[in-house]
Amino acid sequence: MNIVLFGAPGSGKGTQADQLKSELNLQHVATGDLFRENLKNETELGLLAKTYMDTGALVPDDVTVAMLKERVSRPDTSNGFILDGFPRTLPQAEALTAMVVEMEQKLDAVLYIKVSDEEIIKRLSGRLICRGCQTPFHLHFKPPAKEGVCDSCGGELYQRDDDKPETVRARLNTFHTQTAPLIDYYNDAGLLIEIEGEGDVSEIKARTMTAIKSLKG
Ligand SMILES: [Zn+2]
Numbered sequence: 001m002n003i004v005l006f007g008a009p010g011s012g013k014g015t016q017a018d019q020l021k022s023e024l025n026l027q028h029v030a031t032g033d034l035f036r037e038n039l040k041n042e043t044e045l046g047l048l049a050k051t052y053m054d055t056g057a058l059v060p061d062d063v064t065v066a067m068l069k070e071r072v073s074r075p076d077t078s079n080g081f082i083l084d085g086f087p088r089t090l091p092q093a094e095a096l097t098a099m100v101v102e103m104e105q106k107l108d109a110v111l112y113i114k115v116s117d118e119e120i121i122k123r124l125s126g127r128l129i130c131r132g133c134q135t136p137f138h139l140h141f142k143p144p145a146k147e148g149v150c151d152s153c154g155g156e157l158y159q160r161d162d163d164k165p166e167t168v169r170a171r172l173n174t175f176h177t178q179t180a181p182l183i184d185y186y187n188d189a190g191l192l193i194e195i196e197g198e199g200d201v202s203e204i205k206a207r208t209m210t211a212i213k214s215l216k217g
Contacts, residue, residue, distance in 0.1 A: 001026060001080040001216070002072075002105060004087070004096075004191075006182070007113035008175045010120040010168070011197050012204065013084065016113055019205050020082050024212065027077040031085035034067050035059075045070070065095045069103065080108075090181045097189075109215055110186040111208065113197040117172050125165040128157040 001024060007013035021028045038046030045067050049059045064086065072081050087093040100106055115123075126139035132155025137144045144151050161167060186192040193211045197204055 001108045001212075002083070002100070003080070003212075004083045004107060004110040004186075005113070006110065006179060007197065008115060008117075008120055009171055010124040011113040011115045012201070013113050015201060016111070016195070016205070016208050017082050017084055019208065020212070023209065024080070026080045026082050027072075029068070029071055029077070029081045029083050031064060031068070031083075034071055035064075038067055061089075061092050061095050064092070065099055068096075069099055072103070072105075087182060088178050090185060093182050093185050107191055109193050109212070110191045111211070112183060112192060112194050113204075114194050115197040117169070119198050120172060121165055121168050124163050124168045125159070127163045128159055130155040130157055132156070 003020065003026065005013055005017055005020075007016075017028050017030075020026055035046075035049065039050060040046070045063060049063050049067075052059045052063070068083075068086065071077070083096075087096050096107075122140065126141065128137040128139065128144075129135070130137070130150035130153060132150060133153045135150055135152050136142070137150070137157055144157060148157050149155075150157055162171075183192060193215075195204065195207050195211060
């Protein structure tokens with residue numbers, strides 16, 4: 001079973017990927033990790049990607065697709081993969097379709113973990129980190145005993161620039177602009193499954209498994 005996983009930053013996508021990985025024995029293929037691996041091992045594709053990155057240019061989609069193709073050809077994906085971080089744009093989605101056709105495989109589902117912007121802003125902008133020991137806290141979900149102070153080491157808690165509400169809003173705008181055409185594309189292809197990503201984590205996990213089981217049945 002081959003699945004594409006989508007979700008805004010803060011949607012809880014990683015939790016769902018872990019669940020699918022362990023319950024269905026699928027390989028989690030995150031394009032960020034794949035890039036790091038190819039760069040670290042100085043593969044031909046990694047070195048090619050680096051020539052673009054060194055000049056500040058975006059790595060062309062065909063390079064990323066070639067890395068993906070190599071990754072999903074390895075024996076550890078024989079049971080299927082969960083693709084995370086790709087595609088992000090319509091041309092990438094089309095390139096992915098061409099790749100799976102060429103490999104005589106198919107995508108079984110595109111899971112979209114849907115969470116409202118307000119909820120994501122609440123989740124991300126509540127995060128706090130200790131300057132001393134880096135322990136994470138959360139204003140709503142894991143508040144420190146004393147405001148602004150780390151429970152573990154007494155250090156000062158701060159908010160990362162990435163988690164400031166205006167930055168989160170900008171990241172969400174980018175996400176919506178890029179993914180709206182993808183959602184239409186996969187909806188038209190009959191592959192899109194929307195998972196309500198708000199509420200209790202165990203309920204969200206159950207929704208994901210129910211959706212996947214309905215595909216298998
Ligand atoms: Zn601390």
